Amino acid sequence: MKPKDTAAPKQIKIRGPQKFSGLQPARTAWSAYGIAIAAFILIAAALSGEPYYMGLAAIGFMWAGLASAWNIIGGFGGQFSLAHSVFFGAGAYSVALLKVNFGVSPFVGMLVGVVISALIAWALSWALFRLRGPFFAIGTLALSLVALSLVEYFEWTGGVMGVLIPFQDQFITDRNMWAFVFIAFLALCVAVSLAISRSRLGYYLIAVRDDDDAASAAGANPLGVKTIAFVISAMLTSVGGGLFILYLGFLDPPSFMSAISVAAYIPLLALIGGIGTVVGPVIGGLMLPTVQALLRGELAELPPGISEAAMGLILVLAAVYFREGLWGKFMKSIRRFRRDSNRKE
Amino acid sequence: MELLTILYSGILVGGIYAIVAIGLNAVFGVVRVINFAHGEFVMIGMFTAYFAWNVWQINPYVTSLFIAVPLGFLLGVAIQFFVIKHLLKEPLMQMFATFALLIFFENLILAFTGGEPKTLRVDTSSASFDLLGVAVSIPRLIVLMVAIALTIVLVAFLRYSFEGTAVRAVSQDRTTAALMGISVNRLYMMAFGTSGAIAVMAGAILAPIYTATPTIGFSFVLPAFAVVVLGGLGSITGSLVGGILVGIVEALSGYFLDPALKQAVWFTLFLVVLVVRPAGLFGLAGSQEIGHK
Amino acid sequence: MIQTEKNDYILECHGVSKQFGGLTALSAVHLKVKPGQIVGVIGPNGAGKTTLFDMISGHQKATSGQIMFNGIDVTQQPPHIRARKGMGRTFQVVHPIPSLTVIENVMIGAFAVYGRRNAAAERAHEILEAVELGDRAQSMAGDLTLAGRKRLEVARAMAGNTSLLLLDEVMAGLNPVETGQAIAMIRRLSKRNVSIVLVEHNLKVVNELAEHAVVLDHGALIAEGSPGDVLKNPDVIRAYLGDRKVNK
Numbered sequence: 001m002k003p004k005d006t007a008a009p010k011q012i013k014i015r016g017p018q019k020f021s022g023l024q025p026a027r028t029a030w031s032a033y034g035i036a037i038a039a040f041i042l043i044a045a046a047l048s049g050e051p052y053y054m055g056l057a058a059i060g061f062m063w064a065g066l067a068s069a070w071n072i073i074g075g076f077g078g079q080f081s082l083a084h085s086v087f088f089g090a091g092a093y094s095v096a097l098l099k100v101n102f103g104v105s106p107f108v109g110m111l112v113g114v115v116i117s118a119l120i121a122w123a124l125s126w127a128l129f130r131l132r133g134p135f136f137a138i139g140t141l142a143l144s145l146v147a148l149s150l151v152e153y154f155e156w157t158g159g160v161m162g163v164l165i166p167f168q169d170q171f172i173t174d175r176n177m178w179a180f181v182f183i184a185f186l187a188l189c190v191a192v193s194l195a196i197s198r199s200r201l202g203y204y205l206i207a208v209r210d211d212d213d214a215a216s217a218a219g220a221n222p223l224g225v226k227t228i229a230f231v232i233s234a235m236l237t238s239v240g241g242g243l244f245i246l247y248l249g250f251l252d253p254p255s256f257m258s259a260i261s262v263a264a265y266i267p268l269l270a271l272i273g274g275i276g277t278v279v280g281p282v283i284g285g286l287m288l289p290t291v292q293a294l295l296r297g298e299l300a301e302l303p304p305g306i307s308e309a310a311m312g313l314i315l316v317l318a319a320v321y322f323r324e325g326l327w328g329k330f331m332k333s334i335r336r337f338r339r340d341s342n343r344k345e
Numbered sequence: 346m347e348l349l350t351i352l353y354s355g356i357l358v359g360g361i362y363a364i365v366a367i368g369l370n371a372v373f374g375v376v377r378v379i380n381f382a383h384g385e386f387v388m389i390g391m392f393t394a395y396f397a398w399n400v401w402q403i404n405p406y407v408t409s410l411f412i413a414v415p416l417g418f419l420l421g422v423a424i425q426f427f428v429i430k431h432l433l434k435e436p437l438m439q440m441f442a443t444f445a446l447l448i449f450f451e452n453l454i455l456a457f458t459g460g461e462p463k464t465l466r467v468d469t470s471s472a473s474f475d476l477l478g479v480a481v482s483i484p485r486l487i488v489l490m491v492a493i494a495l496t497i498v499l500v501a502f503l504r505y506s507f508e509g510t511a512v513r514a515v516s517q518d519r520t521t522a523a524l525m526g527i528s529v530n531r532l533y534m535m536a537f538g539t540s541g542a543i544a545v546m547a548g549a550i551l552a553p554i555y556t557a558t559p560t561i562g563f564s565f566v567l568p569a570f571a572v573v574v575l576g577g578l579g580s581i582t583g584s585l586v587g588g589i590l591v592g593i594v595e596a597l598s599g600y601f602l603d604p605a606l607k608q609a610v611w612f613t614l615f616l617v618v619l620v621v622r623p624a625g626l627f628g629l630a631g632s633q634e635i636g637h638k
Numbered sequence: 639m640i641q642t643e644k645n646d647y648i649l650e651c652h653g654v655s656k657q658f659g660g661l662t663a664l665s666a667v668h669l670k671v672k673p674g675q676i677v678g679v680i681g682p683n684g685a686g687k688t689t690l691f692d693m694i695s696g697h698q699k700a701t702s703g704q705i706m707f708n709g710i711d712v713t714q715q716p717p718h719i720r721a722r723k724g725m726g727r728t729f730q731v732v733h734p735i736p737s738l739t740v741i742e743n744v745m746i747g748a749f750a751v752y753g754r755r756n757a758a759a760e761r762a763h764e765i766l767e768a769v770e771l772g773d774r775a776q777s778m779a780g781d782l783t784l785a786g787r788k789r790l791e792v793a794r795a796m797a798g799n800t801s802l803l804l805l806d807e808v809m810a811g812l813n814p815v816e817t818g819q820a821i822a823m824i825r826r827l828s829k830r831n832v833s834i835v836l837v838e839h840n841l842k843v844v845n846e847l848a849e850h851a852v853v854l855d856h857g858a859l860i861a862e863g864s865p866g867d868v869l870k871n872p873d874v875i876r877a878y879l880g881d882r883k884v885n886k
């Protein structure tokens with residue numbers, strides 16, 4: 001008979017799945033979620049009236065939402081997409097063009113954007129998911145560049161100048177409201193992310209990501225599962241794009257679809273926060289743009305470029321010393337602490 | 346007549362793509378690291394040549410051999426030693442780190458030069474000669490010649506030398522190669538060093554052709570990756586042929602379609618090739634799976 | 639229980655062949671497994687045993703031939719569809735999902751039948767108890783010993799409503815004590831009305847467990863019958879030991 005761990009007897013009593021499975025119960029997970037959202041709302045309320053900080057908050061919440069949405073396919077699915085600028089842009093252009101050319105309400109515009117993004121994601125899935133690892137990254141990067149070239153080329157998308165939404169047509173004129181709007185966006189993205197992580201889809205994604213032969217032997221459909229994740233991720237990103245154009249009031253192609261500031265930026269946020277977790281991308285999305293803005297402010301007297309170079313250096317150090325992201329490192333130390341204290345018993 | 350002009354310009358631009366891609370292949374093909382900062386090395390080469398010329402009147406072609414090569418080698422080794430070495434098991438973080446390096450270098454140059462584009466004018470800058478009735482730009486021809494020479498040297502090195510075989514071994518299976526006694530770490534440093542040397546040197550000889558700006562690095566990097574993948578990972582010849590092919594396609598589409606769509610056209614073609622034959626034109630079938638499990 | 643002619647066998651392979659370019663990995667292999675049976679597939683290295691499994695589970699497409707599972711032609715179906723229909727499979731080199739805990743690994747299999755997380759967790763726990771891994775439910779899959787991982791792999795393959803279990807060299811790398819435990823576990827699983835096909839190098843194990851054995855050599859079926867008969871067959875002995883004089 002093999003020796004049993006001394007810790008085992010406590011775990012075998014079956015009182016509900018959580019006791020033996022170690023899985024977080026629904027109440028814990030969703031309560032944590034609710035508390036976090038409430039905290040964000042309180043913070044935004046406290047900053048009300050300070051346009052600079054409200055602006056930082058709004059942008060931070062937006063990026064956090066975008067990073068969470070990306071993480072669904074990039075983290076859970078393990079597919080490092082550098083094409084999310086396409087969906088972000090699709091959402092923005094749908095809202096802007098429909099509003100400016102046909103007077104269509106932004107809600108409808110956003111819906112159209114969501115549908116278009118879902119279709120693009122679905123149509124490209126089969127081709128894109130044939131590519132592994134770095135090839136998927138390069139392929140999606142090429143895709144985002146093609147998309148940017150196209151929108152800058154065609155007249156009806158406004159060409160290089162983009163689209164301007166006249167002030168009287170703007171959706172929300174009270175700048176303070178935007179922080180709360182983006183909190184709602186963040187709440188949506190995290191809710192979807194959390195729900196997926198606790199569902200069959202989430203587990204299948206992780207299994208397929210780690211080992212798709214084993215996953216398919218167990219009943220998971222690798223292509224099907226990745227496609228669903230990609231589509232959901234695209235739809236959420238598109239909503240973000242629609243909201244951002246309404247926030248800015250103008251759409252210049254590079255701000256929405258550039259490779260460096262959007263397509264590669266969003267994955268960066270997820271990575272630095274902790275890719276593959278629910279919390280990580282939120283942390284990355286809140287922190288990085290804020291730190292960047294503050295750094296820019298602090299080093300404003302120095303020649304242009306110094307603050308960004310400093311940011312670059314900080315990011316390099318972060319990559320080397322926080323390999324699994326900030327949240328990942330935090331979780332690892334907790335797990336090690338728990339394991340060490342278990343061993344002492 | 347016009348077709349010939351386009352063909353020449355395409356081949357010559359292709360030579361530029363090729364030389365940047367060859368440097369990238371040294372790293373991507375061997376270490377499987379996506380080095381987003383590769384274009385920055387090229388940019389550093391351009392600025393180095395510019396300053397060497399303006400301050401000390403050193404000819405860029407002299408700079409390229411005597412200053413650029415050692416500088417690039419050191420930079421490459423430094424990056425492998427301080428950054429990449431720690432991230433060998435984390436391919437995503439590698440991408441992140443090299444991307445952060447891109448941001449760092451781009452903005453460092455921005456801070457130093459104040460964002461002013463720097464143009465280097467040497468006697469040979471506008472020199473050209475006549476081939477079949479159409480002008481061929483000499484600086485660009487030099488770039489093409491260097492690309493071809495590099496290809497020959499590197500292919501010979503990989504196939505016939507002992508170290509070259511070690512490089513090929515490591516690029517296919519680094520665990521086994523290490524078990525065979527190959528110092529993987531040292532090899533990676535050599536690879537990065539070589540990649541850096543090629544890139545900075547390329548920048549120096551590109552200085553007479555292009556105006557140096559801080560953002561020019563990124564505009565080189567993506568085409569370089571596409572050419573490397575198109576030509577086949579690890580295949581130097583593939584990078585050369587791929588680069589020239591891309592140059593020709595780009596020139597043709599600029600003429601027949603629209604100059605604004607040049608890049609879009611060949612990137613789309615690249616995507617098609619990638620999906621149909623991920624190993625690239627000259628790569629071994631299935632080689633895209635190697636090295637990243 | 640009345641069974642029609644078609645459903646007499648839970649698994650049927652008719653003339654299954656696999657070509658890799660010029661190399662013939664399998665040529666016209668026939669295999670029939672009755673419900674509840676334990677069948678052993680043996681043969682020297684490179685005989686094509688794992689390739690045969692890949693054909694059955696769908697991880698590779700057969701060049702020609704037919705695979706029938708529960709009377710249905712599944713030859714064109716991808717692996718995950720066959721898994722959901724009740725085919726479970728383990729791999730020669732174990733594939734635990736490293737990011738997940740032991741119980742979550744088994745849940746991946748359970749999700750084929752149970753859509754909700756809690757139900758899948760219950761089912762996973764039940765299966766873990768059956769393979770004696772219950773007390774390691776919360777460990778990370780990577781922390782298990784080889785024997786543990788093999789049991790985990792079997793558990794994951796069993797967690798759906800599995801009626802056919804394909805075990806690829808599940809004994810490889812186990813010491814005699816662990817092998818004995820594994821044999822006992824397989825017997826227990828068989829009693830749950832699961833048909834089992836085993837690829838095995840360990841001929842003693844095949845002798846103990848299998849009611850029927852099939853021998854492959856260079857991709858072809860060279861013998862079949864009860865393990866005792868098959869192991870005495872001179873063709874089989876020659877396949878294992880080579881063409882020199884065979885000792886009687």
